Amino acid sequence: MMFGFPILIFDVETMTDIKAGSQLYQLDLADESSLQALAKLRRQEAGTDFAKLPLHQVVCISGLWIDEGKFQLFSWTQHEYSEKEILQKFTGIFEKKQPILVSWNGTQFDLPVIMYRCLYHGITAATLFEQGEWDQQKRYNNYQNRYLPRHTDLMDVLSGFNQKSFQKLDEIVRILGYPGKQGISGNDVAEFVQQAQWAALGCYCESDVLNTWLVYLRWLLLRGFVDQQQHQYWIQRTIGYLQQHAQHAAFLQQWQKSCLGTAFTANDFLQNP
Structure with missing residues (x-):
């Protein structure tokens, strides 16, 4: 039971x-001192440590x-690839196929970061990033226009x-009966990298993808693009897939608990005990 077109949920x-x-x-400091200085400068500029989008180095997609x-x-991290190679692998997908792209906050964060970092690396x-300037067919069917379905930013x-x-994604998925972030956040990413915990980083990023996918399924049901039977098929397929991948055992375990919180999700695991 397929959708008839490729779908890519990403984070x-x-x-x-x-x-x-x-x-x-124009800083000339050791890395740790530079990082502290950048955070201080950002707080002075915007009242937050959250860096400007062009200064977000992609460490995992x-x-x-x-x-x-x-x-x-799938996950691509800087354990195996440089940032430039990660970006080339991701953007290369769209040269081969043109999937429906699904994200949470991808319009304001993920895609602008990818664009700035592609600029930085000359990719x-x-x-x-076509918007119809050269290909007229893309004017109303592109990934950049927030109102077009080619990219569905669920947020x-x-x-x-x-x-x-x-x-917030974490709050919505918990309300809907899904696992959420399990005590990890984007603030932990730098520590994962510094400690070379690449598997943990990939697993964390994939958990966000999975949570986004589960909300997307519910959104498709809301819109009538899938019916109840089709929705349940994809839930069972997702559970079956994760049962074959030990790194997501904690996600599954939490899902089994959280699904009991709502009447709609309470039966998610009855077919996959």
């Missing part, structure tokens, strides 16, 4: 690019690919494109 993990930040602010019988999680990503569409109504 990006980042940390501050000390080299680029030092170049921006994870995704769930669904197409022609494939249902596969061409024509299909992903955006569920808020009615109203920033005042934006919600």
Whole structure:
């Protein structure tokens, strides 16, 4: 029971690019001192430690690919690839296929970060960033326009494109009976990298992808794009897939507990005890 078109649910993990930040602010310090200085400068500018988007170095991209019988999680981290190679692998997907792209906050964070970092590395990503200037067919069917379905940013569409109504992914999935972030957040990414915990980083990023996928399924049901039977099919397929991948045992275990919190999800595991 397939959708008839490829779907890519994705998430990006980042940390501050000390080299680029030092170049921006003309710092000549050791890395740790530069990082502290960048955080202080950012607090002075914006009242937050959260770096400017161009200074977010991509350390991991994870995704769930669904197409022609494939249902596969994947992660690319800087353990195996440079940031430039990760970006080339991700943007290369769109030159080969043009999937429906699904994210949470991808419009305001993930895709702008990818664009800035592609600029930084001199990467061409024509299909992903085409808006119809050269290909007229893409004018109303591209990944950049927030109102078009080629890229479904769930945070955006569920808020009615109203920033005042934006919600956190972790809170929405918990309300809906799904696992959530399990005590880890984006603030832990730099520590994962510093301690070379690449498997843990990939697993964390994939858990965000899985949570996004589960909300997307519910959104498809809400819109009538799948019916109850089809929704249950994908829930069972997701559970079956995760049962074959030990790194997601904790996600499954938490899902079994959290699903009991709502009447709609209470039966998720009855077919997969």
